[in-house]
Amino acid sequence: MITKQLAEEIVEQTMIRLNRNLNVMDPNGMILASGEAERIEKIHEGAAHVAKSGETLSIAEEDLNNWHGVKPGINMPIHFQGKLVGVIGITGKPEELQEISTLVQLTTEMMVHQSLITSHVEWNRKRNELIFDELTSGKPLSAAVHERIFQMGLEGKISFVTLLIELKKMPSLSHRIIEQLEEQFSGHAVVAGHSQLNEIFLLVANDNPSELEAKLYNMLHFLQKNAPGRIGVGIMVDSIFDVRTSYLAARNALDFGTPGQQLIYYEDVELLALLKRNPEDEVAKFTGRILAGLNESLCQTLTTYFAANQSQGETADRLKIHRHTLGYRLKKIRDITGLDPSEFKDAVAMYLALALRS
Structure with a gap:
């Protein structure tokens, strides 16, 4: 009509x-x-x-x-x-x-x-967004969504992964971006749409990790040319009804990925995400206790030291300081905190404290 x-x-x-x-x-x-x-x-x-x-x-x-x-x-x-x-x-x-x-x-x-x-395409897109909202809400699914899942043949044993694409700026023709992102997966994209402001979701059916990784890098290359942003990759789940788990993992990947990181797997931030879920005051007590007395310069030295896998030579090069200066700083850190950043147990505590501090 x-x-x-x-x-x-x-x-x-x-x-x-x-x-x-x-x-x-x-x-x-x-x-x-x-x-x-x-x-x-x-x-x-x-x-x-x-x-x-x-x-x-x-x-x-x-x-x-x-x-x-x-x-x-x-x-x-x-x-x-x-x-x-x-x-x-x-x-x-x-x-x-x-x-x-x-x-x-x-x-x-x-x-x-x-x-x-x-x-018709817009109507399908809106319907897909409603389906995704229900699947990720944590609430019981409506009869309509159950029926649609059955019609799409998604109730069987298929592996799913959620991708969240956070764009620096949402293009005016965002539906074109969504369509092109769907094309990157050549029919593997189950539903796609807007999840939040400047954010697009893709729910992908794919149980081949190496194939998924190749498609993700193709997608990242496309985004760099057309709509700069970053991708949070959730964990793989074996049922459409477990998509919420994959979605929350993708959300954590974006929330806890390091600035500038464009492709973030949940597995890379899982430990940090788990620790961040603790009460804020408990996290603050931990970071305050471990890093007590360290100024910003010493904290930056530690951060660079751990990023260089505790290599003093590489750390000195990155900081553009003499190795003797680095040795002095590391000794000062040991004296102030009572922790040795070259020792595994102490290094873990200091690394986590640096990652958790706000």
Whole structure:
């Protein structure tokens, strides 16, 4: 069915090119849009006849008495996927309109097709977003979502992983970005859509880790060129009904990934995420106790030391200081904290304290 908004757009766009009055009618013959505003929402008997017969109807001046609410012109059926969805009418002498009438009919059907196909895709996208919202809400699923999952054949033993794509800025044509991201997975994407502001989700059915990794790097390359951002990768789950677990893991990957890291697997931040879930005051007590007395310079030295896998030579190079200066700083850290960053147990405590501090 043609909406009033679409009818108005057809009339406006077509009249600009033809400089003739157009009417768009629904299958009942009611005028939805017209270049003559006074005719809108009135019944056009000629259009009602076209809708019933499916045939083009020409109305000349001498035929006006046979029809109510009409003017001379040509009225043609509008079809979408084989079904009549409306009628388009051009006002004027039929003999003068023969050459352009077919073109107007074809152009109108193309506009209708594009609009209704786009609406269908958008409707599917909204439905997918609702399904994903329910799957990740932690609440019981509605009967409608259960039915849709069954229709899509997702209730079986399939592996799923959630991807969250955080963009620096959401493009104006974000649906195009979503479509292109879906294409990166060549049919493996189950549902996709917007999850939060500047964030897109993809729920992917894929039980091949190496294939998934290759597709993720392709996706990252695409994002770098078209919509810069980063990707949080959740854990793989074996049931559509466990997607919440994968989603929360992807969320933690984004929340606890290091700044500048573009592809973040949950496994890389799992320990930090688990520790961060402790009460904030407990975390603060731990970091305060371990790092007590260390200034920012010494904390940065420690951070660089651990990033260099406790290699004093590489640490000194990264900090652009002499190895003797680094040795002095490490000794000072030992003296202040009572912990030795070169010893495994002490290093773990210091590393976690640095990672946890806000």
